[in-house]
Amino acid sequence: MSNEERKKRRRRNRTVYLILIISVLASVVGYLLFNSYLSKPKLFQYILGLRLPTLVCMVIAAVAIGAATLIFQSIVNNQIVTPALLGMNSIYTFLHTAVVFVVGTGSPLYLNPNLSFCVDLITMGIVATLVYWYLFKKTGHNILYIMLIGTVLSSFFGSIQSSMIRIMEPDEYDTLLTTLVADFNNVNGEIITIAIVCLLLIGIFLIPDLRQLDVIAMGRNQAINLGVDYDHAIRRLLFGVVLCIAVATATIGPVSFLGLIVANLSRQIMKTYKHTHLIFGASLLGMIALVGGQMISQHIFHFTVPVSTFVTIGGGIYFLYLLLYKKGANS
């Protein structure tokens, strides 16, 4: 009986994976080929050249956001928070603005997109990890405090950023704005290669910690009991989360609710505790949401409604649903 059940569960998981992968492929193909003038090769090539970078950016962002949210939720032991709620995006925009503010738009640190991305990543990695790690330690992982302080931090960094913008020269501000508000129709295509490399490096760096994450998700006491070097592991994981958020924000801009939706949906449909599987599921779901959403936005709404609107509306409703109906599961 128990073997039967285990087999059934395994079969079910395989089906879920299959459906997810097929949906991803379908939305990718649909996005690339819909209205693409297949009969006119020149035009098709041109359109492909426009859509491919966007597609790759969305895929990168989906993986980064999915991984970051899932890891973060398991670190703080709560499934209704996202790094975005705690202001990680605003720290990123703040740091990006600060770099421009200090070195100016004429500096290679800003002009070279790859270099600029690296500078952002390094500053973000150090500042945000320190801020949040200190926050966790100081509050004893009390989620209510973390939420509260996170919200305050979010507007704190937002205010500093807007003050810097106000005293900036208008031209500088103009140039800054194009990189600051990346969106789906204006992705930051220049950094694709380095973003992929970064994501891979983060992945390799985090693999040993991901195994520990399965245990860390059971709470601090249980993790320590099972021999996890808790503080050390949390710092590394947090560092990974922060970098993922930086990568996602740099490529497609802030998408606040996406992580929340995909992480929770992944938990709901994957029915497993293993974070490698959960992250994989969340990444696929993120791709479906972003690529599919972009297709709908382009071809049905003709760019009048951006994807982020769908994501925010859908995410808002889903968030309410989680708060109201999943109380038991979220304690």
Add this chain to the structure above:
Amino acid sequence: MNVQDLIKNYGSKTVVDEVSFQVPKGKVLSLIGPNGAGKSTVMGMISRLVARDAGIIHFEDKDLNKWKSKELAKKLAILTQHNNVQLKLTVRELVSFGRFPYSGSHLTKEDKEIVDKAIAYMELESIEDRFIDELSGGQRQRAYIAMVIAQDTDYILFDEPTNNLDIYHASNLMRMVRRLCDELGKTVILVLHEINYAAFYSDYVCAFADGKIAKFGTVEEVINKECLHDIYKVDFEIINVKGKPLSVYY
């Protein structure tokens, strides 16, 4: 395990004040005392969940802090309250986590046998594929104990294990603690609120009051009228039941 001059302050308040005692090996030791006496904090410190401000905890051949977390997890297990897991985790998967310090998440054949044994020992076979969040409190408690058994440590620490359990499950749990000690040769340390459970199921009792040890000794030495009155400031009647001191208070 040897504890010397343990101190813990919260702000300016000293909650544990120069506590020293020796844990008898292969026995059941209960820590009792009124609220705020420091027993749970002491438990936290000897299980490394709470950082200490001063003092030495000598475990086997070196101080607790000098142990690698992973190695210590093979020697010492702690089961705390508030195990609200939000993961989709089956009983078997939870028990398998007990092998995490040894093999990580890839279990060897030997690990699987140990997990099987732990599940059988706690009589969880019929529910081994159920998800933890679908179990009753008593079943969940048993699943966690099975995990600790699979962890196969010499020392097992329980922090107020009978809280939130009804009389049936609480007394079953205490009998299980006794079996862990008698059959498997574990050293068990418990924090308990119910004096009678401490009296009936442990070998030694350590009573705390105001952050200090009020009395450490065998059950008979600690569970008596004078001693309990000193610790709890309440009058007790002691009745002898099955050779054990049953305390009555009102």
